Amino acid sequence: MALDLPGDPAGRKPAALKAALARVQQSVAAVDRDGVDAWLALGSRVFAGGVPGGAQRPRQLRAMPSSAGDLLDPAQSHGDVLVQVTGADKRAVREAAERVVRQAAGWRVRWQVDGFRAENRVEDGKGLSRNPFHFTEGFGNPGTEREVADRAVVRSGQGEPDWAVGGSYQVVRIVRFATELWDKDSVREQERVIGRRRDGRWLDGTPAHEQPGFAADPNGRATPLDSHVRLAAPDRRNPPPLVRRSYNYDRGDGDSGLIFSCFQRDLTTGFEAVQKRLEGEAMAKYLLTTGGGYFFVPPPGDAWIDGLFAQATGNA
Numbered sequence: 001m002a003l004d005l006p007g008d009p010a011g012r013k014p015a016a017l018k019a020a021l022a023r024v025q026q027s028v029a030a031v032d033r034d035g036v037d038a039w040l041a042l043g044s045r046v047f048a049g050g051v052p053g054g055a056q057r058p059r060q061l062r063a064m065p066s067s068a069g070d071l072l073d074p075a076q077s078h079g080d081v082l083v084q085v086t087g088a089d090k091r092a093v094r095e096a097a098e099r100v101v102r103q104a105a106g107w108r109v110r111w112q113v114d115g116f117r118a119e120n121r122v123e124d125g126k127g128l129s130r131n132p133f134h135f136t137e138g139f140g141n142p143g144t145e146r147e148v149a150d151r152a153v154v155r156s157g158q159g160e161p162d163w164a165v166g167g168s169y170q171v172v173r174i175v176r177f178a179t180e181l182w183d184k185d186s187v188r189e190q191e192r193v194i195g196r197r198r199d200g201r202w203l204d205g206t207p208a209h210e211q212p213g214f215a216a217d218p219n220g221r222a223t224p225l226d227s228h229v230r231l232a233a234p235d236r237r238n239p240p241p242l243v244r245r246s247y248n249y250d251r252g253d254g255d256s257g258l259i260f261s262c263f264q265r266d267l268t269t270g271f272e273a274v275q276k277r278l279e280g281e282a283m284a285k286y287l288l289t290t291g292g293g294y295f296f297v298p299p300p301g302d303a304w305i306d307g308l309f310a311q312a313t314g315n316a
């Protein structure tokens, strides 16, 4: 869910904003236990009234722009903070989310969406699940914590403010699926749109956890050039530096799809480069992105709050 502080961001006093952020951080930390994982991420709205206390904002954090074909509903996009609460027990997750909202006094819910991961499991170090299009997702993610950190975690020396080192950019997109249209296509056609079999095997027969032979298929006979995987990751030796962790959603009345979510240490080379390549993909006609946003997950703990509000120094 995305939470906002009421009122015009431009009218905020840094001290009040700092206290409010500390309150929501504390509320999130209080439910982050007993099988529930909870974290917050800063949205660009926090910085909309100017940079609090003169501190430095994450360099690339801005309101998520519309990509070609998006229909972003402001009531379901952006926000001051994103709070994500996950766990295996649906009731525990819901109660934890409600507790955060109750305890983070002064914050109001801007938008929220419930997600789930069908057939959630770990294979070869990768978190896999089945999306509403009947395909298994997660194979293209890294399989070790080290590789995950390498793609997702902000390092020192990459131009980000000191307080942000150890954090991560999170992109969320609520993508509605034309499931009825999709389900009219044959499984074979669907597999050519994605570029993998439903179970993850490659269309040239390569097993799911190995590398396909795109170089031997320059014209896309086996794996079409406009398939999702071929555009998302054309260079198999240089996989896109992002880590995906998406959820399915179903709000009834045909409004179902994917809460796409990914983490990266650089938005330009991560999400934005891949999204740009995907503009011409065969899957585009089944997708409508209606909400989400760009967020920045601060490093663990709460020291980032002081860092964020520290006066900027000479290198600002």
Ligand code: HEM
Pocket: 131, 133, 135, 136, 137, 138, 139, 140, 141, 173, 175, 194, 196, 228, 229, 232, 233, 239, 240, 244, 258, 260, 271, 274, 275, 278, 287
């Ligand atoms: C809601 C629409 C989407 C669906 C249904 C979808 C589905 C899939 C599936 C089935 C795979 C193959 C299995 C896997 O490696 O996980 C995949 C791979 C991938 N997708 Fe998506 N995806 C969607 C949106 C996106 C978006 C918005 C991005 C990023 C901008 C993205 C980036 C990737 C990447 C980087 C891979 C891995 C490619 C590889 O390493 O081979 N996807 N997706």
